[in-house]
Amino acid sequence: MVNEFDVIVIGAGFAGLSAATAAANGGRVLLLAEGLGFIADLPSTIELMGYLPGRPGYVGRPWDELAGLIQYRDHPYAKIPARILEQSLNMFVETVSIMGLPYEGDQGQNTLLAGPAGVPRPAYLAPYTMAPGRVDDRSPALVVGFDVHKDFYPEYLVANLNRFRKVSGWGAEWRAAVIHVPGHAERGLNSQELAVLMRDPAFRRHVVAEIRELLHSEARVGLPPVFGLDAQGTRQVYQELVDGLDRQVFEIPTLPPSPPGIRLATEWLRYLRRMGVKVSLGFRVKGVTAENGRVSGVIVNTPARAGVHRCRSLVLATGGFWGHGLSGLAAGEVRESVLGLPVRLLAPPEAWGEDAVFRPQPFVRFGVATNAHLQPVDENGNTLYENVFVAGRLLGGYDPYEEGCGEGVSLASGYYAGMLAVSRGVVGE
Numbered sequence: 001m002v003n004e005f006d007v008i009v010i011g012a013g014f015a016g017l018s019a020a021t022a023a024a025n026g027g028r029v030l031l032l033a034e035g036l037g038f039i040a041d042l043p044s045t046i047e048l049m050g051y052l053p054g055r056p057g058y059v060g061r062p063w064d065e066l067a068g069l070i071q072y073r074d075h076p077y078a079k080i081p082a083r084i085l086e087q088s089l090n091m092f093v094e095t096v097s098i099m100g101l102p103y104e105g106d107q108g109q110n111t112l113l114a115g116p117a118g119v120p121r122p123a124y125l126a127p128y129t130m131a132p133g134r135v136d137d138r139s140p141a142l143v144v145g146f147d148v149h150k151d152f153y154p155e156y157l158v159a160n161l162n163r164f165r166k167v168s169g170w171g172a173e174w175r176a177a178v179i180h181v182p183g184h185a186e187r188g189l190n191s192q193e194l195a196v197l198m199r200d201p202a203f204r205r206h207v208v209a210e211i212r213e214l215l216h217s218e219a220r221v222g223l224p225p226v227f228g229l230d231a232q233g234t235r236q237v238y239q240e241l242v243d244g245l246d247r248q249v250f251e252i253p254t255l256p257p258s259p260p261g262i263r264l265a266t267e268w269l270r271y272l273r274r275m276g277v278k279v280s281l282g283f284r285v286k287g288v289t290a291e292n293g294r295v296s297g298v299i300v301n302t303p304a305r306a307g308v309h310r311c312r313s314l315v316l317a318t319g320g321f322w323g324h325g326l327s328g329l330a331a332g333e334v335r336e337s338v339l340g341l342p343v344r345l346l347a348p349p350e351a352w353g354e355d356a357v358f359r360p361q362p363f364v365r366f367g368v369a370t371n372a373h374l375q376p377v378d379e380n381g382n383t384l385y386e387n388v389f390v391a392g393r394l395l396g397g398y399d400p401y402e403e404g405c406g407e408g409v410s411l412a413s414g415y416y417a418g419m420l421a422v423s424r425g426v427v428g429e
């Protein structure tokens with residue numbers, strides 16, 4: 001089995017999907033991934049830069065801070081030209097709008113939305129189903145949970161939001177309520193199962209009727225993220241809730257699985273297929289073929305036999321330790337999993353982890369070292385493969401959790417890598 005492509009992208013997280021979108025108009029593109037990336041587990045908001053290491057509080061205007069990161073040469077934002085970063089965000093906003101999942105932002109500012117435990121989280125862009133849930137909105141909100149839902153605790157969430165309101169002086173009163181879901185008490189349901197239940201018109205009527213009974217003067221109603229698993233179904237549920245309750249309605253993210261992430265990934269893959277990208281999910285890439293400092297093909301194990309897909313350029317967007325792009329942490333021999341690229345370890349082994357679980361962990365900053373064109377380099381800075389471009393969490397030099405920049409870095413570096421792969425892969429061949 002031999003197939004020829006201009007660009008192969010490995011990985012279907014934010015970085016791989018962004019790279020494939022950027023490359024889609026530039027030739028034959030193949031997106032290969034073992035599974036969906038963390039996009040399907042995350043709230044699906046876009047965090048561009050939420051916090052600065054060592055500085056208390058959250059970042060209000062990310063663009064004002066991004067320029068300062070250029071002093072940290074290893075940070076991916078220091079390698080991505082500002083206009084490319086801007087283009088990547090525009091590409092995302094345009095693409096999700098075509099997909100029927102429009103996003104909203106606040107003119108270059110972060111918006112504070114309620115997080116899973118009611119702790120406000122800064123988001124740069126949010127899907128229309130979450131945007132009305134701003135914690136600084138002055139209209140009171142009712143947060144409604146389902147009694148069979150295992151992963152959403154309205155009382156706890158609202159207590160934290162009201163605590164934040166008292167301390168900050170922002171926003172309005174939050175109130176919690178729970179509605180009964182008949183027939184599932186024994187096992188309970190997660191968010192994905194509830195999103196499936198919401199497809200049933202009779203169940204939606206029940207939800208609207210129950211919430212109407214509980215509403216006082218609140219102008220907004222927040223629910224767990226259960227509106228749907230695709231764009232069309234989500235729009236229908238959202239509209240029926242808005243019409244039936246005559247209130248603004250919004251989703252509040254909670255633990256995985258995440259219906260907003262699943263719907264984003266599902267619709268994005270659909271969009272890429274419509275754009276002519278060949279998508280192959282479910283198979284692990286075992287390695288590559290390479291000649292004269294260039295990768296010439298990607299080896300994939302299918303149940304029948306190993307196959308080689310030939311390519312002019314490769315985007316490696318395989319994630320970090322949890323995404324399987326990096327391995328060997330426990331064994332003390334960290335390596336990149338597909339090409340065996342060197343990984344820049346920014347700390348000696350005895351300092352890889354912090355004992356306190358919630359403190360920043362040094363190993364999170366480990367990743368493949370690249371030059372300014374996202375090409376992998378050795379410890380002396382020499383380019384290892386001129387037609388390989390690295391994107392997303394596989395890049396080192398930053399902490400997506402501490403900085404709240406995981407989706408922003410993945411979108412921007414994926415987009416940049418996709419563009420570079422198209423131009424390098426075709427020019428001069």
Ligand SMILES: Cc1cc2nc3c(=O)[nH]c(=O)nc-3n(C[C@H](O)[C@H](O)[C@H](O)COP(=O)(O)OP(=O)(O)OC[C@H]3O[C@@H](n4cnc5c(N)ncnc54)[C@H](O)[C@@H]3O)c2cc1C
Nearest residue numbers: 011012013014015034035037038285319323392393405406
């Ligand atoms: C639990 C959790 C919570 C997080 N919370 C936040 C947060 O609050 N704020 C924030 O900014 N960031 C957060 N992040 C980080 C952020 O989600 C990631 O930085 C970002 O999603 C990484 O995207 P990615 O596309 O680079 O990688 P991933 O999403 O990990 O995708 C990797 C892809 O590569 C594929 N792959 C890997 N190896 C192979 C192979 N050999 N063959 C084929 N396919 C392969 C995988 O199947 C997958 O499709 C969180 C991450 C996790 C795990």
